[in-house]
Amino acid sequence: MGKIILTGDRPTGRLHVGHYVGSLRRRVELQNSGEYEKIFIMIADAQALTDNFENPEKVRQNIIEVALDYLSVGLDPAKSNLFIQSQIPELTELTFYYMNLVTLSRLERNPTVKTEIKLRNFETSIPVGFLCYPISQAADITAFKATTVPVGEDQLPMLEQTKEIVRKFNSIYDEVLVEPEVLLPDNAACLRLPGTDGKAKMSKSLGNCIYLADDPGEVQKKIMSMYTDPLHLRIEDPGHLEGNAVFTYLDAFCKPEHFERYLPEYAGLDELKAHYQRGGLGDVKIKKFLNKIIQEELEPIRARRKEYEKDIAAVYDILKAGTEAARETATQTMDEVKKAMKIDYFNDKSLLEGQEQKYHG
Numbered sequence: 001m002g003k004i005i006l007t008g009d010r011p012t013g014r015l016h017v018g019h020y021v022g023s024l025r026r027r028v029e030l031q032n033s034g035e036y037e038k039i040f041i042m043i044a045d046a047q048a049l050t051d052n053f054e055n056p057e058k059v060r061q062n063i064i065e066v067a068l069d070y071l072s073v074g075l076d077p078a079k080s081n082l083f084i085q086s087q088i089p090e091l092t093e094l095t096f097y098y099m100n101l102v103t104l105s106r107l108e109r110n111p112t113v114k115t116e117i118k119l120r121n122f123e124t125s126i127p128v129g130f131l132c133y134p135i136s137q138a139a140d141i142t143a144f145k146a147t148t149v150p151v152g153e154d155q156l157p158m159l160e161q162t163k164e165i166v167r168k169f170n171s172i173y174d175e176v177l178v179e180p181e182v183l184l185p186d187n188a189a190c191l192r193l194p195g196t197d198g199k200a201k202m203s204k205s206l207g208n209c210i211y212l213a214d215d216p217g218e219v220q221k222k223i224m225s226m227y228t229d230p231l232h233l234r235i236e237d238p239g240h241l242e243g244n245a246v247f248t249y250l251d252a253f254c255k256p257e258h259f260e261r262y263l264p265e266y267a268g269l270d271e272l273k274a275h276y277q278r279g280g281l282g283d284v285k286i287k288k289f290l291n292k293i294i295q296e297e298l299e300p301i302r303a304r305r306k307e308y309e310k311d312i313a314a315v316y317d318i319l320k321a322g323t324e325a326a327r328e329t330a331t332q333t334m335d336e337v338k339k340a341m342k343i344d345y346f347n348d349k350s351l352l353e354g355q356e357q358k359y360h361g
């Protein structure tokens with residue numbers, strides 16, 4: 001069997017440049033590499049509801065926003081299957097059976113979930129559905145027999161959980177499920193892009209994002225007010241790179257040709273960094289450089305979005321067709337799972353025969 005990709009995003013807001021460098025950019029490359037037999041890209045609305053259950057309107061509105069972001073970065077519905085999680089009941093069904101294979105203490109140990117619980121101030125009133133979302137992610141991945149899951153670093157614990165479920169299922173029932181491998185960005189700065197406020201992660205929930213759909217003015221405003229080095233007060237002060245979000249963004253976005261084009265007095269990023277550390281290089285100059293680079297990267301994305309925005313009905317149709325096709329695959333896996341778990345009663349001739357034997361000899 002060929003290689004299969006499954007990945008997705010929560011429709012809790014529009015997608016941002018953290019998504020772009022952490023996952024979206026790679027997805028488009030993988031899509032266009034021709035190395036994958038199937039590519040499934042999921043809008044994870046059921047998962048979004050686990051911590052937004054009181055706000056279904058937000059999730060509903062963001063389905064189309066995320067779909068537009070997908071199309072605008074270059075995901076191509078002819079090559080990638082774009083679908084909506086909640087419209088595939090088999091995913092919920094699988095989640096229910098996988099719950100038997102996971103302990104509560106295992107879920108409570110998940111470091112990403114722990115951080116997210118703190119962030120959302122759930123304290124002791126954690127919704128059961130939220131705690132279980134790593135199980136539902138295992139269902140999403142295995143339903144499509146995904147071999148490859150391109151995601152950001154925060155998803156590593158989810159992939160570990162999925163592998164454990166796969167091994168347990170296959171050893172107890174039958175070798176039906178496929179153990180996926182994670183594909184992280186190879187550039188360290190892209191693993192977890194910090195927020196414009198310097199916080200560890202750019203995240204819709206933290207409001208520290210540069211969105212793919214932001215207009216040029218908004219992007220510039222956000223970059224010019226970005227967090228840098230609080231000790232770098234005057235231009236001549238030596239600057240620090242650690243925790244300096246502007247330099248992390250340069251690590252994530254900057255290519256040698258950007259220097260040729262916008263900052264030819266430096267040979268490259270190493271030289272710029274060295275100057276900053278020595279002192280004598282102001283934040284404004286670096287931010288202006290970063291702004292040019294990000295604007296250049298976002299320009300074609302904005303242009304493609306404008307095109308798709310003209311025909312929202314067509315975007316709907318793409319999601320509908322993608323969801324129908326994805327459901328077919330999930331249904332096939334569900335049939336195999338039920339057979340392995342011996343709960344396929346109406347297709348299980350040997351059950352009927354055995355019972356007849358028992359009662360009628």
Ligand code: ATP
Pocket residue numbers: 008009010011012018019021022023150151152153154155190191192193194201202203204205206
């Ligand atoms: P939420 O705050 O609702 O959880 P989010 O911004 O964390 O939203 P998700 O939809 O949870 O976004 O994440 C989708 C994908 O994008 C995942 O693969 C995740 O690893 C990746 N990702 C999200 N934020 C970043 C980031 N700042 N840097 C790199 N990758 C990221």
Ligand code: MG
Pocket residue numbers: none
């Ligand atoms: Mg998240």
